[in-house]
Amino acid sequence: MDDSSSSHQLPIVTHLFEPIKLKKLPHLTHYISNLQPLPNPLDHNPYFNTLHLQNFYITPNDVVLSHATRFAYRTAGPRNNVYFNPPEVRVAIVTCGGLCPGLNTVIRELVVGLWNLYGNREIFGITGGYRGFYSTEPVPLNPSIVHYWHNKGGTLLQTSRGGFDLCKIVDAIQNRGFNQVYIIGGDGTMRGAVKIFNEIRQRKLNIAVVGIPKTVDNDIGIIDRSFGFQTAVEMAQQAISAAHVEAESAVNGIGLVKLMGRSTGHIALHATLSSRDVDCCLIPELDFYLEGKGGLFEFLDQRLKENGHAVLVVAEGAGQDIIPRTDSQKEERDESGNLVFLDVGVWLKSELKRWWDREHPGELFTVKYIDPTYMIRAVHANATDNLYCTLLAHSAIHGVMGGYTGFVAGPINGNYAYIPLEDVACANNPVNTKDHNWSWVRSVTNQPDFLKS
Numbered sequence: 171m172d173d174s175s176s177s178h179q180l181p182i183v184t185h186l187f188e189p190i191k192l193k194k195l196p197h198l199t200h201y202i203s204n205l206q207p208l209p210n211p212l213d214h215n216p217y218f219n220t221l222h223l224q225n226f227y228i229t230p231n232d233v234v235l236s237h238a239t240r241f242a243y244r245t246a247g248p249r250n251n252v253y254f255n256p257p258e259v260r261v262a263i264v265t266c267g268g269l270c271p272g273l274n275t276v277i278r279e280l281v282v283g284l285w286n287l288y289g290n291r292e293i294f295g296i297t298g299g300y301r302g303f304y305s306t307e308p309v310p311l312n313p314s315i316v317h318y319w320h321n322k323g324g325t326l327l328q329t330s331r332g333g334f335d336l337c338k339i340v341d342a343i344q345n346r347g348f349n350q351v352y353i354i355g356g357d358g359t360m361r362g363a364v365k366i367f368n369e370i371r372q373r374k375l376n377i378a379v380v381g382i383p384k385t386v387d388n389d390i391g392i393i394d395r396s397f398g399f400q401t402a403v404e405m406a407q408q409a410i411s412a413a414h415v416e417a418e419s420a421v422n423g424i425g426l427v428k429l430m431g432r433s434t435g436h437i438a439l440h441a442t443l444s445s446r447d448v449d450c451c452l453i454p455e456l457d458f459y460l461e462g463k464g465g466l467f468e469f470l471d472q473r474l475k476e477n478g479h480a481v482l483v484v485a486e487g488a489g490q491d492i493i494p495r496t497d498s499q500k501e502e503r504d505e506s507g508n509l510v511f512l513d514v515g516v517w518l519k520s521e522l523k524r525w526w527d528r529e530h531p532g533e534l535f536t537v538k539y540i541d542p543t544y545m546i547r548a549v550h551a552n553a554t555d556n557l558y559c560t561l562l563a564h565s566a567i568h569g570v571m572g573g574y575t576g577f578v579a580g581p582i583n584g585n586y587a588y589i590p591l592e593d594v595a596c597a598n599n600p601v602n603t604k605d606h607n608w609s610w611v612r613s614v615t616n617q618p619d620f621l622k623s
């Protein structure tokens with residue numbers, strides 16, 4: 171072995187043996203001193219505790235390792251002891267932000283799990299997102315009310331953006347006597363949940379807060395993926411397939427599909443890989459350009475010459491830097507403070523037409539633009555996502571009953587774990603355009619790398 175190869179290998183070996191630290195998880199006993207552990211009511215639940223106590227409970231030695239963060243996280247699941255007496259439990263469940271397939275399944279499974287596993291009876295839905303804590307009456311929930319909810323898209327508790335008033339929310343939680351708060355939402359919601367948790371801890375209240383990450387865009391980090399994402403990818407296939415048919419049936423036809431994905435292109439990427447009909451996939455993580463050598467137009471020109479048609483998939487957040495904006499458009503925000511995007515699909519369609527008329531005057535050319543927007547997320551979850559939502563909800567319940575707070579339940583390498591809320595709230599999940607996955611996309615589409623030489 172020569173010197174150069176050994177110097178290459180050394181850092182990798184060292185990396186493998188780096189010590190992995192256990193992530194500390196907030197627990198109610200950290201700031202409430204007189205809290206006593208109780209036997210877990212699951213001891214007497216013949217339907218769930220089928221192992222009859224042998225290896226049934228998760229111990230402090232059970233951890234899940236994350237390659238990405240190089241931390242060990244506590245394994246999700248029931249604990250030997252609980253820190254809530256079921257007759258004293260009062261639960262609030264809220265959904266915030268945009269819709270996502272599976273929201274109703276998570277709510278349903280929280281209600282059914284809290285009721286059937288632990289015998290909790292005081293369960294309430296907060297309607298219309300964060301503002302619902304202080305502006306509407308909580309709605310009582312029980313298993314018979316929610317029994318069909320997993321078959322419905324959207325959230326039957328309703329949702330909204332904006333309306334985050336920390337003081338009013340925590341006052342309402344306290345005044346209404348809630349001691350378990352389940353918050354389902356995306357990155358913004360998780361940032362709000364961190365603030366609620368910190369305020370509750372500051373006030374030394376015996377109230378557990380848990381986040382259940384929801385994002386159809388799959389833009390939350392640390393966890394493997396977010397629920398509803400796979401359903402959305404599946405729904406996107408119909409739009410791509412229609413775009414392909416339209417493009418193929420026209421002379422010099424282009425099928426253009428815009429898919430959701432504000433800051434990440436996971437839906438576009440996965441829909442592209444699974445469809446195989448896509449010639450070019452544009453995502454927010456990839457800068458692209460239209461004109462000149464190596465640009466989009468040159469690539470499409472070639473594709474039309476070779477195949478007579480082309481399919482283009484674009485994530486809604488792609489190209490936002492190169493679409494011209496007026497000063498007022500630069501400032502426009504939604505109720506939560508997110509920048510309002512311009513329609514990249516409409517812009518691309520008009521740029522494509524302009525380019526073709528200039529370069530090929532008089533020749534036939536068609537762009538069929540399909541924007542399925544809400545159709546990919548306003549549906550109920552598919553079977554895989556439904557299963558996932560159930561495991562998420564039950565994991566959250568076990569953690570809260572075990573006294574953990576300020577955490578998120580989610581899968582890491584396929585194993586369910588508890589992760590500090592704060593870590594999840596600041597972990598985003600961009601598509602890595604420098605990894606093998608992206609090489610795979612390029613090998614499927616043969617699209618340019620858009621690196622100007």
Ligand SMILES: Nc1ncnc2c1ncn2[C@@H]1O[C@H](COP(=O)(O)OP(=O)(O)OP(=O)(O)O)[C@@H](O)[C@H]1O
Nearest residue numbers: 267268331332334355356357358359361362385506
């Ligand atoms: N930094 C923040 N601090 C406190 N609250 C926040 C913060 N960011 C967002 N929120 C609140 O969280 C809720 C949801 O935020 P947002 O509309 O950004 O959706 P989200 O949770 O990111 O979901 P998604 O983007 O996937 O639809 C809103 O009520 C918003 O006011």
Ligand SMILES: O=P(O)(O)OC[C@H]1O[C@](O)(CO)[C@@H](O)[C@@H]1O
Nearest residue numbers: 268269385386387430431432504
């Ligand atoms: O129109 P709304 O409800 O604000 O939601 C649109 C946004 O929600 C998301 O689906 C995230 O939930 C984004 O992809 C999209 O930009």
Ligand SMILES: [Mg+2]
Nearest residue numbers: 267356357358
């Ligand atoms: Mg968001």
